[in-house]
Amino acid sequence: MRLPFALPVALLFGPSAFAQTPDGAAVYDRACAACHTNPAPDSRAMPRDALGRFAPETILTALTSGNMFRQGSALSDGERRAVASFVAGRPVGAPTPRASAGQCESRPRALTANDLAGGWNGWGVDVRNMRYMPAAKAGLSAATVPRLKLKWAFGFAGASSARAQPAVLGGRVFVASENGDVHALDAATGCTHWTYHASAGIRAAVSLAPYVGANGAAGVAAYFADGSATAYALDAATGRELWTRKVDDHPYAKATGSVTVHDGRVYVPMAGVGEEGQGGASTYECCTFRGSITALDAATGAVVWRKFLLPERQSRGKSAAGVSLWGPAGAGVWAAPTVDAARNLLYVATGNAYAEPVQTTTDAILALDLRTGDIRWSFQPTPIDVFAGGCQPRNPDNPNCPAELGPDHDFSMSPVLAKRGDGADILLVQQKSGMAYGVNPDDGRMLWSYRTSAGAALGGQWGAAADERRGFFSVNGPRGAQGGVRAVRIDTGEELWSHAAEPALCEGQRGCSTAQGAAVSAIAGVVFAGSMDGGLRAYAADDGKLLWTFDTNRAFDTVNGVPANGGAIDGPGPIVANGMLFASSGYVSLIGRPGNVLLAFGVD
DSSP states (O other): OOOOTTSOHHHHHHHHHHHHSOOHHHHHHHHTHHHHSSOOTTOOSOOHHHHTTSOHHHHHHHHHTSTTHHHHTTSOHHHHHHHHHHHHTSOTTOOOOOOSSOBOSSOOOOOOGGGGGSSBBTTTBSTTOOOEEOHHHHOOOTTTGGGEEEEEEEEOTTOSOOOOOOEEETTEEEEEOTTSEEEEEETTTOOEEEEEEOSSOOOSOOEEEEEEOTTSOEEEEEEEEOTTSEEEEEETTTOOEEEEEEOOOOTTEEOOSOOEEETTEEEEEEEEOSHHHHTTOTTSOOOOOBOEEEEEETTTOOEEEEEESSOOOEEEEEOTTSOEEEEOEEOOOOSOOEEETTTTEEEEEOOOEEESSOOTTSSOEEEEETTTOOEEEEEOSOOOOBOOTTOOSBOTTOTTSOSBOOOOOOOOSOOEEEEOTTSOEEEEEEOTTSEEEEEOTTTOOEEEEEEOSOOOTTOOOOOOEEOSSEEEEEOOOSTTOOOEEEEEETTTOOEEEEEEOOOOTTTTSTTOOOOOOSOOEEETTEEEEEOTTSEEEEEETTTOOEEEEEEOOSEEOOTTOOOEEOOOOOSSOOEEETTEEEEEEEEESSSEEEEEEEEEEEEO
């Protein structure tokens, strides 16, 4: 359990550790002041006083994987944390000042196992990750969706992005933020039941499941993982911490995908955010991160097994600066694992390699044994994809880089375990290459392929959806690419309809785009999708006709009194439960436009 923030730093770490902590003010003066102190009127740099409005976790995220990544890559991990704490005025991990408005007046009841069957849990509704809500649980239809109205808005304090998808169960909304907060809100009104502060920013959905504590007491726990590669379990009714577990000690290890909970185990995916961006620098020991899945005991957080998806590192010689080089590296898992209980398998999707030698587990769909983590099969449509930032297309004289640079075509979505017309299972996946695939879950054999777009290195596809007959994919691509939504026949991959991108709602704004990389979601007769233009849209599942649009590009009055606005929508997708639609707006990474709001819609 983490010690309370109220204890002095020197008591926590001792005098010697305290003395070795980088001076945040000195780091700011050396690396940041030239741009952020008195910036020119036409500069994109934010003034120093404006930076102070953000949480330290938000600033740290910007320096490690956001729009300040290139500047942050020149700093050590300790320097990034120190300057983030200095600018924000409080240490990374310190609790966010509590909002005075919007607290619920009544105490919430304890959740039960029955509550877990009635809403949207985790990333994909359930462990199959179909992102489909049946009509009885959705409470919305193609006839009622056009009548959706905004019911309430919730602001994430000190945040510039809203990259964590909510879960809705038992009349409550569980949602996290890049400022490290996890909130339990009333689904009808948005008032706050409780807030918990983690040690780093969170960009994943919360998953709920029953647990039995060491004393035999039973309850429902909320499980998630954060940007410090730490997994958590909280009592879902009160927010009380049950356990925490550090999953990976690599400095670039972060949980970007949601955990998946099944049969008493918590499966934690791990990505390496930032290392590939430094791989081409001769002063960096490229590269050592290895993607992994860790199975934890849901009651205690104890490690049951951990599976690294690449073999142990080996020496690749020296860089031009005389620094040791290593490999293989990469194969990060960006998204929630998918459970196939009938086959006793866990499906995970992996990213590209950062360093050679090439392996069969990068840019792949892997099937792991649920009990042991052993890999049963691998489907790898892009076998040679070694990518590192700062490298040229060909690199004969830079040993940091691959001889030929790969296309950076990760899988960044959860495999969808759907049903074919004959009742047989099929996995649906979509790659940054612009290709979607139907895969046989028995052996990893490709059943069909379908091109959704031209693909691009920045064309992340964060989630597909499937109903009883159709698979739904959104369209992303390079900068300036047009978005859209496609529907295919699950059995064959045959295109059923294609809806082109709508006119941009953000015309004239810096970073405006109609690309649609955000995860799509479906209910009976309707497909929901967000867009980088800030639009939330609903399409008819039968023919792609546009049914409803909501423009999030504005400021919102929030139930918790936090100033909030919408922006680009990417990563998490809209979700539906019990007659309401929930969606976050605001996405800033290497692309996007800022925002920090959760929106809730219902039908009058």
